[in-house]
Structures are given as C-alpha cells and as structure tokens.
Amino acid sequence: MAWLRPGTQGDNGAAMTDRPRPASALGIDAGGTATRWALMQAAPGGPRLVAEGEAAAASGLQLLGDEGRAGLKATLQSIATALPLRPAAVWAGVTGLGTGGAGGAADFAALLHEAFDSQARAMSDIELLCRAAGARRIVLYAGTGAIAAGLDDAGELQRAGGRGPVIDDAGGGHWIASQALRRVWRAEDEAPGAWRASPLAQALFARIGGHEWQHTREWVHGSARGGIGRLALAVAESAPHDAGAMALLDEAGRELARLARALLRRLGERPVVLAGRVWTLHPAIEASLRAGLPHGVPVERLAEPAHHAAARLALDEAPASR
Numbered sequence: 001m002a003w004l005r006p007g008t009q010g011d012n013g014a015a016m017t018d019r020p021r022p023a024s025a026l027g028i029d030a031g032g033t034a035t036r037w038a039l040m041q042a043a044p045g046g047p048r049l050v051a052e053g054e055a056a057a058a059s060g061l062q063l064l065g066d067e068g069r070a071g072l073k074a075t076l077q078s079i080a081t082a083l084p085l086r087p088a089a090v091w092a093g094v095t096g097l098g099t100g101g102a103g104g105a106a107d108f109a110a111l112l113h114e115a116f117d118s119q120a121r122a123m124s125d126i127e128l129l130c131r132a133a134g135a136r137r138i139v140l141y142a143g144t145g146a147i148a149a150g151l152d153d154a155g156e157l158q159r160a161g162g163r164g165p166v167i168d169d170a171g172g173g174h175w176i177a178s179q180a181l182r183r184v185w186r187a188e189d190e191a192p193g194a195w196r197a198s199p200l201a202q203a204l205f206a207r208i209g210g211h212e213w214q215h216t217r218e219w220v221h222g223s224a225r226g227g228i229g230r231l232a233l234a235v236a237e238s239a240p241h242d243a244g245a246m247a248l249l250d251e252a253g254r255e256l257a258r259l260a261r262a263l264l265r266r267l268g269e270r271p272v273v274l275a276g277r278v279w280t281l282h283p284a285i286e287a288s289l290r291a292g293l294p295h296g297v298p299v300e301r302l303a304e305p306a307h308h309a310a311a312r313l314a315l316d317e318a319p320a321s322r
Helices: 060-064 066-082 105-116 125-133 172-189 199-208 213-221 224-230 230-242 245-265 283-292 306-317
Strands: 003-004 022-031 033-043 048-055 089-094 117-122 139-142 146-151 157-161 272-275 298-301
Touching: 022 066, 022 125, 022 306, 033 066, 048 066, 048 306, 060 066, 060 105, 066 105, 089 105, 089 125, 105 117, 105 146, 117 125, 117 199, 125 139, 125 146, 125 157, 125 272, 125 306, 139 245, 146 245, 157 245, 172 199, 172 213, 172 224, 172 230, 199 213, 199 230, 199 245, 230 245, 245 283, 272 283, 283 298
Parallel strands: 022 089, 089 117, 139 272, 272 298
Antiparallel strands: 003 117, 022 033, 033 048, 139 146, 146 157
16 A cells, blocks of 8 residues: 655656645546546535546556556546546555555556546555455455455455466456356357257357357457456346356355455454455355355445545545645
C-alpha cells in the first residue's frame, strides 16, 4: 500500500499542486473484468454517492511495460473525464499489484496523482476488501479469480490462493468456466455430438457463438481472462437442468471453503466475509461453502461494493479543507 499527497513528487517526478479540497473522494476497484469507480461527497448524514461508472479492465501487471502503462493512463484519464468534480483523495484497489518497485503500489499511486491531481493511495484489490470488511475478518473473494485474505493482529495482510489460472484460482469464475469447457469437450471426444443433449454445452456454445471446436478455440484465445470468466454465467444458467453443471458449482464452493479454512487455521476463528460476483451466480456455491467450513463460523456478505468502500475510506482520510 502506498500514499502520495498533493504537493509531493511521485515516482514519475511530477509535482502535485496544493489546491483547496472539495469534500469528495474517489474509490477505484480495478479488476480483470472491468474497473469500477465511485465518487462520494461528505454530507451531514454520511457519505453521499455523487457518481459512479465503469472503465476498461486494469491490472498492476500493466505497469511492467510501456504499452500496458499507456493503457492504464488512458483508463484513468477516462475516469477523470467522467467526474463532475475533482476528488480530494483517491483510493484504488488493483488486481495484480505488487508490493514494491516497478509494478508496485507506489508506482500506481503516482499514476493516480497524475490523473486526478489528488492525494492518492494504492493497494492490492484484496487488501482494499480486507480494509472495507473491518478488523478480525477473513475476506473470501471469488470473482474472476479466487483468494482468501485477512489482516493479522499486526495489521499485515495474510492470504491463501489467488495465484492465477495457470497455478490455482479454483472456485473463481475463470476456473468454473474452464472446468465447464473441459467437461464439454471431453464428452465430445467420447461421443461427438453429445453437446446436443447437454444443457451446459448448449448454454456455453450460445455465448461462444457456435458448437464447432474452432468457435471455442477462437473465442478462448481471443478473450481476456475476465471474458472467459463470464462463461460462468452459462454454467449457473444451466445448473437447474444439468447435473454436471450443478456438481461443478458445488465443487467451486468446496474449493473456496478450502481457502477460508487455510486462513482460519492461521489467523484463528473469525467471521468469513464473502465478496465478488461468483457469490451471485447460484446459491449452490454458498451452500457448498458453508458445508465446508468449521461448525459455528459466521458467514457474512460485504456490506458494500468495493469501489464504494474505497471512496468511503478515502473520504475518511481525506485532508481537511484549507
């Protein structure tokens, strides 16, 4: 996590001007599917949502190359252009963000400074969720990927999973989609044309745009990781009519329970807070998760979207008006 304040030099050497602060703050949740943002303003009854929207997907890994960095700048600039007023502070949670050096939090905070001319704080997307959930909670995030994380008694981030689709993102949307495609095409290996009797295959192929192998191949290789993850919607849609799809959702819940148990053993018993869009796919996933947790462990939902939480936290720590 890194801070940069107006009037300081960022990693890119740009000096920030010291302007009077409007009582507003921007929260950004940058992920593999989209970058979501929310602008909040201080009000007597609590923070007021002024505006929110979506921009292109973003990742800290883009900081490692000139083309990726240019893409990040364009994404942030598109958000800045959409804002009705300049925020005093910006908090951003970013997938794929490193802890230091190139591709680290300070590097991303410098880009936030450049785009918004505001006090900026950058951290990983999962750290943002842990801070939004509050003390002594374990966040179990299942979106495109899957990770469990929590802050220990020293305030340090502890994690399990979240290692990407090549190594292990079991239970996340990308994993659900890739497992579904694997099952469908293995069935086709055994009996060509089996897809016609499979609600799961039909739902997948409807989204892909055809039932031939070339359609799947072109779609997968032409899609970003988050785009592949959206095929999990087809798995959920077909689950009431397809035992294989339902079994896959049940397996996803068991995999996610494994991540939570790993953190519970390390950090001690505490509530598990669910975040991410996988939990909205089908109730079978959460039911399987609950069955896989130790008896008595409370399960909660994150009270607000990550980009709203980021804006609220930024507003709490924004500098006083001058």
